Amino acid sequence: MAAPKKRKRYDNIGYLFVLPAFLFFAAFVLVPAVLTFRLAFYDWDLLSPNMEFVGFDNFVKLFRDEQFTTVLGNTAYFTVITVLAKVGLGVLLANFVATRVKGKVGQFIMESSLFMPIVIPMSVVVLVFNKMYDTEFGILNGILRLVGIDPVGWLSDPDVVLNSIIVVDIFKGIGFFFLISLVAIRNVPKAYFEAAEIDGASKPRQFWSITLPQIGGTIVFLFITAFISSFQIFDPIYIMINGMFGDTKITISYMLWQQAFFYRDVGYASVVSIVIFLIVMAMTLLQFLLPKVLVEGDAYEA
Amino acid sequence: MNRRFLKTCAAVLCGALVVAPAACTPGSLGGGGSDAELVFWCNNGYLADFEVRLAEFTKETGIPVRVEGIQANSWGELVQQLSTSAYSGSLPDCGDIATEAMASLVAADLLEPIDSYLARDEEELRDVIADMEPVLYNAHKYDGKMYSLPTTWNNMCLYYNKNVLAAAGVTPDDPNYPHDGWSIENFLYCCDKITAKNVVSGTGNKYGYKIQNQYFLTIEPWLNAYGTSVLTEDWKDTNLDGQAAKDCFSMLHGMLNNEDVTKQYSPKFGGTAEYDLFYSNRLGFMANGLPYVYNLYTGGFNNSAGNVSKLKEGYDVVSFPSVDGKVHTTIGVGACPIFKTSEHKEEAWKLAKFLSGKKFQTEFMTENLWAIPVLNSAIDILVQKGFFPENGKLFAESLQNATMVPAPTAYSAVELEVRRWFGGYMANTDGFTLTGSGNNSLETLAKTIRGFLGA
Numbered sequence: 001m002a003a004p005k006k007r008k009r010y011d012n013i014g015y016l017f018v019l020p021a022f023l024f025f026a027a028f029v030l031v032p033a034v035l036t037f038r039l040a041f042y043d044w045d046l047l048s049p050n051m052e053f054v055g056f057d058n059f060v061k062l063f064r065d066e067q068f069t070t071v072l073g074n075t076a077y078f079t080v081i082t083v084l085a086k087v088g089l090g091v092l093l094a095n096f097v098a099t100r101v102k103g104k105v106g107q108f109i110m111e112s113s114l115f116m117p118i119v120i121p122m123s124v125v126v127l128v129f130n131k132m133y134d135t136e137f138g139i140l141n142g143i144l145r146l147v148g149i150d151p152v153g154w155l156s157d158p159d160v161v162l163n164s165i166i167v168v169d170i171f172k173g174i175g176f177f178f179l180i181s182l183v184a185i186r187n188v189p190k191a192y193f194e195a196a197e198i199d200g201a202s203k204p205r206q207f208w209s210i211t212l213p214q215i216g217g218t219i220v221f222l223f224i225t226a227f228i229s230s231f232q233i234f235d236p237i238y239i240m241i242n243g244m245f246g247d248t249k250i251t252i253s254y255m256l257w258q259q260a261f262f263y264r265d266v267g268y269a270s271v272v273s274i275v276i277f278l279i280v281m282a283m284t285l286l287q288f289l290l291p292k293v294l295v296e297g298d299a300y301e302a
Numbered sequence: 303m304n305r306r307f308l309k310t311c312a313a314v315l316c317g318a319l320v321v322a323p324a325a326c327t328p329g330s331l332g333g334g335g336s337d338a339e340l341v342f343w344c345n346n347g348y349l350a351d352f353e354v355r356l357a358e359f360t361k362e363t364g365i366p367v368r369v370e371g372i373q374a375n376s377w378g379e380l381v382q383q384l385s386t387s388a389y390s391g392s393l394p395d396c397g398d399i400a401t402e403a404m405a406s407l408v409a410a411d412l413l414e415p416i417d418s419y420l421a422r423d424e425e426e427l428r429d430v431i432a433d434m435e436p437v438l439y440n441a442h443k444y445d446g447k448m449y450s451l452p453t454t455w456n457n458m459c460l461y462y463n464k465n466v467l468a469a470a471g472v473t474p475d476d477p478n479y480p481h482d483g484w485s486i487e488n489f490l491y492c493c494d495k496i497t498a499k500n501v502v503s504g505t506g507n508k509y510g511y512k513i514q515n516q517y518f519l520t521i522e523p524w525l526n527a528y529g530t531s532v533l534t535e536d537w538k539d540t541n542l543d544g545q546a547a548k549d550c551f552s553m554l555h556g557m558l559n560n561e562d563v564t565k566q567y568s569p570k571f572g573g574t575a576e577y578d579l580f581y582s583n584r585l586g587f588m589a590n591g592l593p594y595v596y597n598l599y600t601g602g603f604n605n606s607a608g609n610v611s612k613l614k615e616g617y618d619v620v621s622f623p624s625v626d627g628k629v630h631t632t633i634g635v636g637a638c639p640i641f642k643t644s645e646h647k648e649e650a651w652k653l654a655k656f657l658s659g660k661k662f663q664t665e666f667m668t669e670n671l672w673a674i675p676v677l678n679s680a681i682d683i684l685v686q687k688g689f690f691p692e693n694g695k696l697f698a699e700s701l702q703n704a705t706m707v708p709a710p711t712a713y714s715a716v717e718l719e720v721r722r723w724f725g726g727y728m729a730n731t732d733g734f735t736l737t738g739s740g741n742n743s744l745e746t747l748a749k750t751i752r753g754f755l756g757a
Contacts, residue, residue: 046385047410066741136574158729244515245729247722261382262718
């Protein structure tokens with residue numbers, strides 16, 4: 001009789017442990033999210049004490065806004081390329097380090113140098129790239145001139161600028177994807193590779209048929225993480241472009257910031273943030289569900 | 303016991319959920335700082351300067367000041383940050399604010415009118431006010447109420463590189479050589495000579511002028527040069543769809559785009575800072591205010607290394623060229639307004655008086671030339687500096703025929719929208735046009751701005 005009582009008290013203490021985290025979550029995520037949803041139905045300029053209820057007007061405005069379509073296109077372009085590059089290159093580099101780099105020193109150098117950009121603040125990375133991209137004095141155009149190629153307006157040519165920022169984002173983010181992939185690859189039982197070697201499988205074949213299926217769950221996680229971070233990209237767009245080319249090169253998070261704090265159209269900005277939330281949520285669910293449908297067997301464990 | 307425990311948890315959670323949104327409700331504004339300490343906001347770039355100078359204020363008055371730097375790339379961004387701070391109840395007692403932000407803050411009822419303070423301290427301020435130009439004194443008057451004394455001001459002019467002009471064969475005896483009251487044609491002639499004569503494929507490219515997508519630095523001064531402005535004089539309508547504005551944008555677009563690459567007058571947006579190009583004798587003209595005088599001096603421009611004659615041989619300043627042959631300048635005026643939420647208004651007013659006062663203006667404002675002092679006596683000291691450019695009087699005398707940078711209540715939206723269109727048009731982005739009535743045409747921009755202004 002005494003034993004169940006003890007267990008019950010123990011369970012209740014568990015709530016107490018969860019409470020601080022939940023309070024934090026409620027104050028900084030849940031409540032702001034609810035308030036944001038509420039604000040989407042109001043016209044408010046951020047400063048005025050009065051808000052005007054406008055029903056679905058802000059949602060209607062979004063669907064008629066050509067800027068939103070352009071910005072969504074930019075964001076999709078940016079996201080697709082950076083997600084594929086960060087996850088793809090991260091896995092390939094991890095596989096290279098795990099299988100080809102011999103010796104602890106070599107591995108340490110590779111791991112450290114690839115992970116280094118992660119610990120550098122994005123603003124610092126952007127400032128360094130700004131110097132490298134400089135049209136007149138930058139090292140990239142310096143190299144191009146040396147080999148007789150005309151300089152490129154890395155940050156001044158509207159056709160190039162978004163790609164320049166994509167490179168910055170990949171450079172900054174790839175370390176994380178590399179490291180997670182590396183850990184996953186190292187956890188694949190060596191016996192599989194030894195058996196494959198005995199059967200005469202080549203390295204690429206081993207990568208394709210053993211490594212990739214074995215780290216499927218990790219790859220799904222990486223895709224979700226990459227998508228969330230890329231879709232909400234803001235810092236380099238703000239520092240490197242800052243609306244320089246009209247709205248044709250900005251992304252959705254930048255548009256949200258503009259609408260909220262420059263146009264002070266908080267209701268409309270809230271609608272944009274809801275759209276971001278819904279897209280990220282939908283894509284995350286899709287990325288969770290799709291592999292379960294496509295991949296059979298025990299290899300996939302999300 | 304268990305039920306009581308759960309009730310306690312529920313009560314704490316409910317309390318937190320109630321308090322969290324309440325803390326984010328508009329109107330929950332609080333004053334900044336502790337009992338005896340003033341909180342003063344300024345742009346991050348001026349943080350160190352203000353810390354040093356306000357320490358002097360503290361020494362004089364015994365009032366401690368905590369200077370907080372705000373990271374903002376434009377006044378629009380500063381307004382944005384102040385808005386956010388107002389919402390979260392963390393406004394300072396006072397701050398270094400400029401024309402661009404004042405109307406927005408006044409409209410939001412965040413600033414304290416200072417008429418009663420001025421009336422009370424009339425005797426004390428008589429000499430100081432008499433030493434100011436009326437246009438500066440009245441710069442922060444809205445709907446008949448004063449919100450701040452002026453503390454600093456700045457204007458836009460063109461710095462020209464004498465070495466670059468000489469290398470291009472444009473000499474002082476040439477009628478096109480930069481001089482106050484010169485024409486757009488004179489300016490384009492110089493740019494043409496500079497660019498056409500020196501372009502080589504490689505690192506030696508030289509440019510006439512670097513166009514920047516900036517409201518105060520580029521767009522408004524050039525519109526003024528064409529006898530117009532972003533907004534009408536009362537800031538209640540826009541001039542952007544007028545012919546003068548079209549002519550202005552067309553000229554700038556031509557400089558950036560329409561010429562053959564080998565005759566391109568201006569490097570594209572972004573890329574290289576105009577100061578670096580100017581410093582390395584690869585740019586003929588750059589727009590800026592007084593601060594670059596000090597930067598060029600301390601940076602040892604023209605291998606001067608403290609030799610002021612050598613420095614002056616390398617550059618000078620001139621007004622923007624104009625279509626009517628007059629000197630036009632765009633000005634912005636600094637202020638130290640007191641926030642309504644301040645619990646130390648008297649102390650903040652003392653600080654405001656200190657910033658507009660004789661000591662600050664004549665001793666500190668003439669030190670490193672971050673802006674033009676508001677007292678004529680301080681300007682006199684300034685222009686006598688050995689390293690001042692030959693035509694430095696332009697900084698002091700440009701109040702005549704000056705246009706205040708248009709900064710209505712919806713300033714941040716106006717600035718952003720104008721820069722958005724300007725950037726799109728200059729970069730030849732699809733749909734951004736000077737004519738027509740498409741979504742990104744100049745006509746639509748004007749309509750949008752009228753919407754912001756309620757015109």
